[in-house]
Amino acid sequence: MMAHPTSLVRLAITTGEPAGIGPEVSIAAAKQFLLEQANACITLLGDQGLLREAVKSSNAERLQVEAIPLIASSTLGKLNAQNGPYVIQLLDRAIDGCMAGQFDAMVTAPIQKSVINEAGLAFTGHTEYLAQRCGVKHVVMMLSATLKKGFLGLSSSRDLRVALVTTHLPLQKVSAFLNQDLILDTIQIVQQDLQVKMGITHPVIRISGLNPHAGESGYLGREEIDMISPAIELAKKMGIDVSGPYPGDTMFEPKALEEVDAFIAMYHDQGLAPFKFVTFGGGVNITLGLPIIRTSVDHGTALDIAGKGIADSGSMLEAIRSAYQMALTQKQLVG
Numbered sequence: 663m664m665a666h667p668t669s670l671v672r673l674a675i676t677t678g679e680p681a682g683i684g685p686e687v688s689i690a691a692a693k694q695f696l697l698e699q700a701n702a703c704i705t706l707l708g709d710q711g712l713l714r715e716a717v718k719s720s721n722a723e724r725l726q727v728e729a730i731p732l733i734a735s736s737t738l739g740k741l742n743a744q745n746g747p748y749v750i751q752l753l754d755r756a757i758d759g760c761m762a763g764q765f766d767a768m769v770t771a772p773i774q775k776s777v778i779n780e781a782g783l784a785f786t787g788h789t790e791y792l793a794q795r796c797g798v799k800h801v802v803m804m805l806s807a808t809l810k811k812g813f814l815g816l817s818s819s820r821d822l823r824v825a826l827v828t829t830h831l832p833l834q835k836v837s838a839f840l841n842q843d844l845i846l847d848t849i850q851i852v853q854q855d856l857q858v859k860m861g862i863t864h865p866v867i868r869i870s871g872l873n874p875h876a877g878e879s880g881y882l883g884r885e886e887i888d889m890i891s892p893a894i895e896l897a898k899k900m901g902i903d904v905s906g907p908y909p910g911d912t913m914f915e916p917k918a919l920e921e922v923d924a925f926i927a928m929y930h931d932q933g934l935a936p937f938k939f940v941t942f943g944g945g946v947n948i949t950l951g952l953p954i955i956r957t958s959v960d961h962g963t964a965l966d967i968a969g970k971g972i973a974d975s976g977s978m979l980e981a982i983r984s985a986y987q988m989a990l991t992q993k994q995l996v997g
């Protein structure tokens with residue numbers, strides 16, 4: 663296999679759970695993206711049999727398959743725990759390639775977290791795995807999508823970005839996991855990556871409370887008083903334009919959509935339920951705080967429709983576009 667030239671933006675795609683829609687949306691989105699973008703190339707990582715449609719591309723020289731064979735046979739829609747380690751091999755190859763400078767960014771198709779655990783590998787999500795594999799203590803999951811002009815009165819199209827303080831954590835454990843340092847660190851990571859990877863010079867950030875009505879002055883919980891507000895004050899002293907804590911149910915008020923560059927929520931569904939309700943199928947999951955660029959789709963493995971030819975590849979296309987854009991921004995900033 664020929665190495666792609668470094669003059670191009672080189673993207674690696676991990677094609678994800680073999681029984682799900684990952685391989686098909688990866689191929690469709692990669693082909694579409696290469697028609698749009700002449701100075702990019704893509705390496706699809708996965709089993710050759712699953713990716714055979716990729717070679718039928720009008721941009722074959724810029725779309726390569728790097729074959730990593732399945733461990734056991736795979737049937738669409740049916741999980742096979744024996745292929746759990748295969749999915750991890752795809753991630754390891756992409757991470758190592760990015761760390762070594764062979765790829766400029768990685769894009770991940772969905773995986774089934776449960777089946778990897780069934781295979782005996784403790785795994786909560788890409789986000790946590792990437793942090794551990796890249797030797798970073800804290801990374802931040804952020805979802806991003808473009809809202810169209812006119813949506814809830816928007817005067818122009820605008821990106822909605824939602825970042826999370828905690829990710830794949832049972833709800834029961836969220837409060838005990840939160841602390842001032844973690845919240846402050848999350849704000850700093852969001853600020854830093856919005857500037858460096860997304861080119862937003864002065865990001866405006868909003869952060870939620872944890873409890874109903876942001877704790878109602880302590881009568882409905884104290885996390886806002888004890889840790890969230892102090893973290894916000896410290897971040898402000900560092901020059902970060904952050905405000906809150908806002909009640910989770912009103913933080914996303916329409917007028918905020920015009921002004922805010924990133925909303926930070928305390929836990930997974932507090933942030934992602936409103937996000938996915940308005941953007942499902944067009945959102946991108948970005949891991950902030952990594953030494954490499956990683957984006958992903960906003961949906962799961964969709965086993966129910968795998969191989970039926972009806973999977974929407976829109977989110978994968980957006981994930982590729984956004985990885986490309988971030989890689990370009992970083993290349994330009996670095997010089």
Ligand SMILES: NC(=O)C1=CN([C@@H]2O[C@H](COP(=O)(O)OP(=O)(O)OC[C@H]3O[C@@H](n4cnc5c(N)ncnc54)[C@H](O)[C@@H]3O)[C@@H](O)[C@H]2O)C=CC1
Nearest residue numbers: 771772773774775776958960961962963964966967973974
């Ligand atoms: N980036 C990742 O690796 C992600 C992985 N997951 C994993 O996916 C698995 C299944 O999760 P679910 O909650 O069932 O969500 P899901 O997103 O797989 O499915 C929810 C519904 O949306 C539909 N759907 C999803 N993507 C679609 C697409 N591209 N086009 C058309 N319809 C689509 C499905 O058919 C299903 O009806 C879980 O194991 C979860 O952990 C979930 C989200 C992200």
Ligand SMILES: NCC(=O)COP(=O)(O)O
Nearest residue numbers: 787788789790934947958
């Ligand atoms: N809800 C987002 C999700 O589950 C994907 O997480 P990750 O695998 O990208 O960490």
